[in-house]
Amino acid sequence: MMQSKFQDMSLSLLGFGTMRLPQSGVGMSALVDENAVNEMVRFAHERGVNYYDTAYPYHNGESERVIGRVLSQFPRESYYLATKYPGHQISSSYDPQKIFEEQLAKCGVDYFDFYLLHNVYENSIQTYMDPRWNIIGYFLEQKRKGRIRHLGFSSHGYMENLTQFLDAYGDVMEFCQIQLNYLDWSLQDAKAKYELLTERNIPVWVMEPVRGGALAALTEPSEQKLKALRPEESVAAWAFRWLQTLPNVKMILSGMSNMDQVTDNIKTFTTGNPLTQEESSLLYEIAAGMKNSLPCTACRYCCSECPKELDIPTLLSHYNEVRFDPRINIGMRMDAMPAQKLPSACIGCGNCSRMCPQNIDIPLAMKEFADALSKMPSWAELCRQRDLIAQKNK
Numbered sequence: 001m002m003q004s005k006f007q008d009m010s011l012s013l014l015g016f017g018t019m020r021l022p023q024s025g026v027g028m029s030a031l032v033d034e035n036a037v038n039e040m041v042r043f044a045h046e047r048g049v050n051y052y053d054t055a056y057p058y059h060n061g062e063s064e065r066v067i068g069r070v071l072s073q074f075p076r077e078s079y080y081l082a083t084k085y086p087g088h089q090i091s092s093s094y095d096p097q098k099i100f101e102e103q104l105a106k107c108g109v110d111y112f113d114f115y116l117l118h119n120v121y122e123n124s125i126q127t128y129m130d131p132r133w134n135i136i137g138y139f140l141e142q143k144r145k146g147r148i149r150h151l152g153f154s155s156h157g158y159m160e161n162l163t164q165f166l167d168a169y170g171d172v173m174e175f176c177q178i179q180l181n182y183l184d185w186s187l188q189d190a191k192a193k194y195e196l197l198t199e200r201n202i203p204v205w206v207m208e209p210v211r212g213g214a215l216a217a218l219t220e221p222s223e224q225k226l227k228a229l230r231p232e233e234s235v236a237a238w239a240f241r242w243l244q245t246l247p248n249v250k251m252i253l254s255g256m257s258n259m260d261q262v263t264d265n266i267k268t269f270t271t272g273n274p275l276t277q278e279e280s281s282l283l284y285e286i287a288a289g290m291k292n293s294l295p296c297t298a299c300r301y302c303c304s305e306c307p308k309e310l311d312i313p314t315l316l317s318h319y320n321e322v323r324f325d326p327r328i329n330i331g332m333r334m335d336a337m338p339a340q341k342l343p344s345a346c347i348g349c350g351n352c353s354r355m356c357p358q359n360i361d362i363p364l365a366m367k368e369f370a371d372a373l374s375k376m377p378s379w380a381e382l383c384r385q386r387d388l389i390a391q392k393n394k
Helices: 034-046 058-071 096-107 125-129 135-144 159-169 190-199 211-216 220-229 235-243 259-270 277-290 312-324 328-335 351-355 362-374 379-393
Strands: 003-006 009-012 014-017 051-053 080-085 112-117 148-155 176-179 204-207 249-255
Touching: 003 249, 009 014, 014 034, 014 259, 034 058, 034 259, 051 249, 058 080, 058 096, 080 096, 096 112, 096 135, 112 135, 125 135, 125 159, 135 148, 148 159, 148 204, 159 190, 176 190, 190 204, 211 235, 220 235, 220 277, 235 249, 235 259, 235 277, 249 259, 312 362, 351 362
Parallel strands: 014 051, 014 249, 051 080, 080 112, 112 148, 148 176, 176 204, 204 249
Antiparallel strands: 003 009
């Protein structure tokens, strides 16, 4: 198993993510198949995977319980357990002590090796920094007591948000988990985030390395191009191999849902075989074809002519992502924007399109984007549904 060095620790470069565990049933009330999880974890543990990642809301609160029970069969010093504080979830109040004690009990442990502030983004950063809740102060105290060994955070936020948080708390954050893969290298500006964290000497943890499975199931022509160069590698392995070229990546989390994924991932991480520059260029070419993007170059000529003062390039960037793959983090990002800055605020005057060098029909794009958002549940509603199911499962 490939290893990475983090301070004085040796981590398996492959981490076992528990957000997409095998389930019985469908929908938000589906139950985790604990027998299948046990088989998968035993197989991974025996082959050197020593990092297991969960979070308070995963599987409506069941992920922590299941992974805690499954890992209890192994010596505590043989694995590293990570979980997260749900400050990104919308609530009228926040009680880090209550949640933390509950998490320790659910996982059946006395301490967490790694603990993260879950998704510091535009709509949660003030919650994490609010002195009323003392969230960061509380967890720093738990670290001093040895109940947290290493404290970090995850983020789906923009560069400005990430920079703001690092400026305030970068000196006490030991690692940062971001969405990073060869598609989001440009689509979500992950390249700039990776470079910022590297400049700040903060190790990078990777989430969504295969973009929720999208990078493991490409079009047939794209898959054939990859197979021609590496017939022995799976399509998913290419995404992992690309990440292995980034020296500041210390942990690559894979949310594995079945044994086939576990075995293929362990095969990929048994020996190092990073991509060549030519092979990486092929992935960027494939990524460009996947985006189905409106050709906005962010020249911002449109902005000066918009009577509603919309940030049109940013909205088009969001819309491009929705066109590719409607993700929950888009809903979170849009919830963080004031109503007067949403695509629904567009009045369709057309001034923007007349100024656009790329001849984009911007009013049409704003209308289509607004329609797409109207069909997506709000982040507040998703949090409410999860809370109800979690209470029912207790």
